[in-house]
Amino acid sequence: MTTTALTEDMALRIGLAARALPDTTPARLMAVLADCIGLPPNAEKLDTLSIKQLRNGASGELADCDNSVLKTALAYLKGTASTDSLPPPAPQSPLTNAEGSDPEGVIRVAIASNNGELLDGHFGSCERFLVYQVSLDQVRLIDCREIDDRQADDDKNGYRAGLIADCQLLYVVSVGGPAAAKVVKHNIHPIKVPDGGAAPALIAELQQIIGDKTPPWLAKIMGQPAESRVRFTAEALEE
Known part of the structure; x- marks a missing residue:
C-alpha cells in the first residue's frame, strides 16, 4: 500500500475500515479508493464516497460484502465511527527461522x-x-x-x-x-x-x-555488524 501524502489520521481510518471488511487488507481497500475517489484519499474526497461506490469500485472488489459491513467501513473512512474502546486486532503467528527464533534483521x-x-x-x-x-x-x-x-x-x-x-x-x-x-x-x-x-x-x-540510514543505536539493536554502525555514524557526521 502506498502511503504517500497520507496523514496519521487517514492511515488510521483506512486501517480500521479494512479491518471491518472481510478478507480485506489496507492495500486492497486503497485500490478501491483509488478507483472511486483517486489518490491520495483525504477527508474532502471521502465525504463524497457512497456505499454504492465502495461496493462497485475496482471492478466490484467489495461486491460480496453486506451493506451493514460496508456502512461500518464507510463510517471509519469518514471519521464518524467511534474509536473508543476498540478491541485489539487479532495477532498473527510470528515469523521464525529454522531454529525457531526471530529471523535475521527482524x-x-x-x-x-x-x-x-x-x-x-x-x-x-x-x-x-x-x-x-x-x-x-x-x-x-x-x-x-x-x-x-x-x-x-x-x-x-x-x-x-x-x-x-x-x-x-x-x-x-x-x-x-x-x-x-x-x-x-x-x-x-x-x-x-x-x-x-x-x-x-x-x-x-x-x-x-x-x-534510509539506520542510526547507530538502532543498527546495534538490529544486530548489524560494527563496521556498518561506524559507517552510519561517519555519514551522519558528514551531513
Whole structure:
C-alpha cells in the first residue's frame, strides 16, 4: 500500500475500515479508493464516497460484502465511527527461522495501547502492549499482551517491563524516569510520541528509518555488524 501524502489520521481510518471488511487488507481497500475517489484519499474526497461506490469500485472488489459491513467501513473512512474502546486486532503467528527464533534483521516493537491498533497509552496506565515483528519489508502483529497490575508484586514498572522483555523498542505516549529505567534494564529502547497515533503509521516511519540510514543505536539493536554502525555514524557526521 502506498502511503504517500497520507496523514496519521487517514492511515488510521483506512486501517480500521479494512479491518471491518472481510478478507480485506489496507492495500486492497486503497485500490478501491483509488478507483472511486483517486489518490491520495483525504477527508474532502471521502465525504463524497457512497456505499454504492465502495461496493462497485475496482471492478466490484467489495461486491460480496453486506451493506451493514460496508456502512461500518464507510463510517471509519469518514471519521464518524467511534474509536473508543476498540478491541485489539487479532495477532498473527510470528515469523521464525529454522531454529525457531526471530529471523535475521527482524526486531520486536511494543506499542502502549488502550484502543484498537493505536499508540495512545502511557507506560504506567496503558491496558495492553501490542507487539510487532518489524523488518525493512515486513510488519507482523504477533501478540496483544493484556496488563493486569494485580500481578505486579509491588513493582508495577518492573512487571510491565517484564511483559515486553523480548522486545527491542517500546513506543509510549509518555514514561516517567523510574519506569524508563526499568525498561532500559531489559535492554528495551523507549521512544516517546506525546501525540500518539496509528501504530501502523508509526511502524511505517520506523521502516523508512531502517531503509534510509539506520542510526547507530538502532543498527546495534538490529544486530548489524560494527563496521556498518561506524559507517552510519561517519555519514551522519558528514551531513
